[in-house]
Amino acid sequence: MKVLVIGAGNMGLTYAKGMSKSKLLKKENIMVLDTSEEKLDEVDQMSDFDAYRNLEDCVPQADIIFIAVKPYHAEDLFRKINKLVTGDQLLISIMAGITIKTIKDTTGLTKIIRAMPNLPAQVGKGLTSYVASPEVSRIELLAIESLLDTTGKSILVKDENFIDASTGISGSGPAYVFYFMQSMMEAALQMGFSPNVSKVLVAQTFTGAIELFNQNTLSPNSWMEKVASKGGTTRAALNSMEDNNVGELIKEAAFAAFDRAVELGKEKQHV
Numbered sequence: 001m002k003v004l005v006i007g008a009g010n011m012g013l014t015y016a017k018g019m020s021k022s023k024l025l026k027k028e029n030i031m032v033l034d035t036s037e038e039k040l041d042e043v044d045q046m047s048d049f050d051a052y053r054n055l056e057d058c059v060p061q062a063d064i065i066f067i068a069v070k071p072y073h074a075e076d077l078f079r080k081i082n083k084l085v086t087g088d089q090l091l092i093s094i095m096a097g098i099t100i101k102t103i104k105d106t107t108g109l110t111k112i113i114r115a116m117p118n119l120p121a122q123v124g125k126g127l128t129s130y131v132a133s134p135e136v137s138r139i140e141l142l143a144i145e146s147l148l149d150t151t152g153k154s155i156l157v158k159d160e161n162f163i164d165a166s167t168g169i170s171g172s173g174p175a176y177v178f179y180f181m182q183s184m185m186e187a188a189l190q191m192g193f194s195p196n197v198s199k200v201l202v203a204q205t206f207t208g209a210i211e212l213f214n215q216n217t218l219s220p221n222s223w224m225e226k227v228a229s230k231g232g233t234t235r236a237a238l239n240s241m242e243d244n245n246v247g248e249l250i251k252e253a254a255f256a257a258f259d260r261a262v263e264l265g266k267e268k269q270h271v
């Protein structure tokens with residue numbers, strides 16, 4: 001089985017590396033194509049995969065084509081791919097918003113997996129939700145699941161709406177966590193801690209809280225209660241968040257990402 005990864009950026013290279021480390025695929029069976037000379041130099045220097053500049057040289061050889069370019073590059077790329085594909089190839093897209101129908105209509109392929117990973121895939125802690133077109137067989141689906149699992153966990157969702165929804169939760173979600181971390185680090189700096197100490201205070205707090213959450217069956221609300229003493233400091237902080245409607249604002253932000261994913265799928269330039 002040969003896999004071609006198109007787009008050697010944050011996510012494309014992460015998956016190429018994940019697949020090669022996993023031993024599911026031999027390195028010589030992973031091809032990487034990008035239009036940026038800088039990215040291709042990076043791939044060449046890693047000397048892990050063969051770097052390609054021209055679609056003609058790699059698309060026809062691929063059993064699986066993994067698309068990891070930005071959504072606004074999809075239209076042009078798909079038009080070019082259309083002339084090179086054979087009906088049996090399977091395409092995995094991780095692009096936000098781009099629907100299976102659009103991919104089928106523009107590439108001519110029918111075996112499509114639409115997936116939504118997240119950045120922690122870079123450290124093997126990713127979460128990828130995915131859905132398949134009916135033309136993908138059960139055996140192919142199992143093989144794809146193994147490939148996606150090389151970067152963390154994967155979840156097969158019921159329909160594409162859940163891909164857009166998981167974009168709002170897990171796809172974009174790491175940025176919400178970093179937003180929270182940034183604010184806490186800024187508060188620590190304002191309290192007089194050095195940048196290094198601020199970083200350790202915040203990072204270890206997040207790591208510890210996640211470890212607790214993962215080792216137990218308690219909800220975040222129950223954990224909050226364990227931290228907060230009556231009339232104490234945590235209650236003061238949680239009251240301040242409640243007063244400022246922070247919880248609702250976080251939900252609103254997640255829905256803004258969900259809505260944007262749906263909108264991206266409808267934008268004319270992609271079809």
Ligand SMILES: NC(=O)C1=CN([C@@H]2O[C@H](COP(=O)(O)OP(=O)(O)OC[C@H]3O[C@@H](n4cnc5c(N)ncnc54)[C@H](OP(=O)(O)O)[C@@H]3O)[C@@H](O)[C@H]2O)C=CC1
Pocket residue numbers: 006007008009010011012033034035036039068069070071073076077094095096116117118119171172
């Ligand atoms: N970053 C994230 O956390 C997540 C991203 N995604 C999705 O993954 C996709 C990729 O995102 P990300 O990895 O961050 O993007 P990057 O910009 O890091 O990587 C995309 C790469 O593709 C290259 N490229 C552009 N057009 C083409 C083309 N026609 N053929 C080959 N290569 C091309 C780009 O080159 P150049 O820079 O020159 O344009 C760039 O090197 C997006 O569609 C996004 O929606 C999904 C989940 C999480």
Ligand SMILES: O=C(O)[C@@H]1CCC=N1
Pocket residue numbers: 096167171172
């Ligand atoms: O911001 C984006 O559009 C992509 C999709 C999810 C994370 N990054």
